Amino acid sequence: MPIVKVSDVDFRYKDIWALRDVSFDVRRGEFLGVIGPNGSGKTTLIRVIDGILAPEKGVVSVSGSAIRGMRRRDIARLIAVVPQDSTMIFSFRALEIVLMGRSPHLGMLRFEGESDREIVRRAMEMTDTSSLADRSMDSLSGGERQRVLIARALAQEPEVVLLDEPTAFLDIKHQVEFFGLMKRLNRERGLTVIAVTHDINLAAAYCDRVMLLKEGRIHTLGVPGEVVTETNIREVYETDVLVDANPLNGLPRITVLSSNPVGSRKPV
C-alpha cells in the first residue's frame, strides 16, 4: 500500500492554476524527487500534501487517511517539512528548535519528558548536531542550520519527510552533505522522503524516482534515467542541455549548453 497517495489534485491561486490532474503514489521508504522550472507547482505540491493549502479537487492521503479535515496536530505527526533556510527575528538555540519537533506529540501544558528528550538526543546524534545544541541558530552556518532542521523533522517521528528546496542556499559541499544525510536516513531508517529541488543532478543522483512538473501537470514520472533526458528537459525548461552518464555511477547527468559559451573554440 502506498504511504502517500495523491489523486486527481487540482489547485489554483485565484485564477491561476498551480496544479492540474496531479496523481501519483509514493511507496513506504521511497525517495522521490520533484523537479521543474519556477512556477511549475513544486512548492504548491508540498503545501497541498501537508494540508496547508486545500486542493480545489482531489484527495491527498497519508498512511491511508485523508489529510483534508485532519487537525494540524495530527498532520504534524504524519508529515514533517524541512524548509528552505529560515531566518528568525528572535533567535532560538538549536536544541530549542529540535525540541519543537516534539510539539505535536505533547498536550497543551505538558513539558517534554525524558522520552521526548531521548528522541531529541538521538535525532541530534543522527544529524551530527549534538555539539551545536546550545548555539543560537543565527550563529550557525547554512549547512549546520539545515542539519538542525532535519533533526527537528526526525524528532517529529513522521511517516513522511517533505523537503522544500532545502539546499537552495547551500554551497555544493553542503548540498551533497545534505542529500547524503537524507539518503542515509532513507536507507537505514526507512524514512519516506519527497524532495523538491532545483538541482536536477542532485535529484538524479539521490532519488529512486523523479517527477518532472510542467505548468502544474506531471510531465514525466519514473526512474532518473527515464525522466532526465535531453528531450524532456528541453520540453519543460526550454533550455538545451547535454545529458550523459555520470562516469561514477552511470546515472544521468546534465550539462547546460550555454548559447554563448565562453570557452568554446571553433574547430580549426
Added chain:
Amino acid sequence: MEKSFITPSRIARVSALLVILLVIAGVVSILTGTAGIGAARVFRGIVTGWREGHLALDPSERTILFSIRLPRIIFAGIVGAALSTAGVVFQALLRNPLADPYILGVSGGSAVGAIIGILLGAGAVPFGIPALAFLGAVLTVALVFVIGSREGGLDSNTLLLAGVIVNAFFSAVIMFFISTSSSADLHTITFWLMGDMSLADGNKIVLMTLLLAAGSGVVYCYARPLNLIVAGEETAMQLGVDVKSTKITLFFAASLITAVAVAFAGMIGFVGLVIPHMMRMALGTDHRLLIPASFLFGASFMVLADTVARVVFSGMELPVGVITALCGAPYFVYLLRTRRM
C-alpha cells in the same frame, strides 16, 4: 545539554527569584514616601507588635502604610505585570521587536473612551471612566481586526498597519478634545494620558486581579504554540499549531490585559516594550519561561517606577508614565546600539 532544557523546576526557580525581587520592591516602596515614616520605626512597630499581638504604630501611620501606599503598590504591580505580559505576546505574534501592548490601537481607543468619560463627568459614577476606556479599547481592537483581516487569515503586517492608522486617527480625535476642553478637565485628561496611579482602591484591585488572572491564564496555556509562531507561521503549522485560532485567541487575551491596565491607570509607555526585551535577553526566547518572568519583573519595575514618581519631587507627584519613558527610552536606545534584537 541537560541544563538547557526548559523544565517546570527551572521555571519555578526563576519565578521564585523574581517573586523575592517583587517583595523587596514592595517593601522598599511601602517604606518610601514623603510622610517620613522611617524604616526603623516600622520594623520596631512590627517586631513589638508581634510580641504584643497588635501593630505598635499610630493610626495615621497605619493608614498611610496600609490604606494608601499598599493598595497603590499592588495596583502598580498589576499594571506592570499586565503591560509586560501583553508586550511579550504582541512582540511574538507580530514577530516584531518594536511591538508594544498599544500597537493595535488599544491606546488611542481607550484614551478617546476615557476623555469622553471625563468630559461627560463620568468620574462621578463608580468605575465610570475605566469602563468607558475599556469599552473604547475593546471596540478599537475589534475595528483593527476588521480592517486588518484579509480573506483566509490575519496577516501580521496588515494588522500592524491597521493599528498604526487607527491610533493616528484617534490621536487627532484626542487633540480635538484637548483643544476644546476647559482647563479643569485638561489637567485630568493630561494626567490620564500620561498614566496615573493615584486612584487605587480595593474594589479596583479585585476587579483588575480577576481580569488579569483570566487573561494571563489563557496566554500561558498558549506559551508553547507561541514559541512555534515566533519561529514562523508556516513552521508553526507544519509543527501542528492551528495558527489562525491561536492568533485570534492570543490577540484578544493580550488586548484584554492591556485594556485592563489602560482603563484604570491610563497610558504608561515603554514598560510593555522594554521589559520583554530585558527578559528575553536574560532568559532566552522560550515563552514558557518568558511569560511568567516578564509578568513578575514587569510588576517589580512598575512598583519601583511608581515609588520614584511619588517622591522624586517633594510636594508633588509625577505621572508614572513620565518615569517609565525617561528610563525606558534611553535603555531602548542602548539596546539598539549595543545588541542585535
